[in-house]
Amino acid sequence: MTMPILPKHHPSDERLLDYATGAAAEPMALVIATHLALCARCRHEMHHLDQLGGVLLDDAPQETMSAGCLDRLFARIELPHPPIEIEEPAPMPAINRDIPQPLRHYLDRPLSDMPWRKRGAISELELLPEVSNHATRLLWIRSGAAAPRHTHEGSELTLVLKGSFWDGHGHYGCGDIAEADSDVDHRPIAGDDEDCLCLTVTDAPLKLTSPIGRLINPFLKI
Ligand SMILES: [Zn+2]
The missing domain is CATH 2.60.120.10 (Jelly Rolls)
Known part of the structure; x- marks a missing residue:
């Protein structure tokens, strides 16, 4: 049985929000997305960001984000973390099977054959x-x-x-x-x-x- 990965250092709220809104440049988004593949806690945060984003869009489409709004936003989503559940890993192909998606998507050969x-x-x-x-x-x-x-x-x-x-x-x-x-x-x-x-x-x-x-x-x- 493989040990679950439980990261202790996570992206800042601003990084997660940039990722959630599509504001992050592709390289930064790749790091965040790969971390999300390894981190149930941040997947949970992203789920709430997505939910909150939908609520904000529904409630007040005409409002612009004022100073302090971001802090209030995060204050609202400071929910207790549920027990971290590790999903059963999907069967991986032999090539780079230790590399999580989406990073694996960027590698067309085994790591050892890369330049x-x-x-x-x-x-x-x-x-x-x-x-x-x-x-x-x-x-x-x-x-x-x-x-x-x-x-x-x-x-x-x-x-x-x-x-x-x-x-x-x-x-x-x-x-x-x-x-x-x-x-x-x-x-x-x-x-x-x-x-x-x-x-x-x-x-x-x-x-x-x-x-x-x-x-x-x-x-x-x-
Ligand atoms: Zn995390």
């Missing part, structure tokens, strides 16, 4: 190259290895698909989402017990913040 770019202990696989202003990558980080210390000029969403990482701010396991922005300076380190596979999206370049990293920032294309 990974190796950088030391970290391998990168670019996804959605046609979407400008976003970098969408799968990262495979060898157990115990560290990514370069960096901060962000925009937003970064990272979803753990396998293994775990620690970045000095939190410990993220399978299904967890880490959100970071220009206030966060971190150095993700994969757990010692197994390699870490994660999906990460940024909407602006990263800035390396170690002494050596600052020297090579001008030459980076990330």
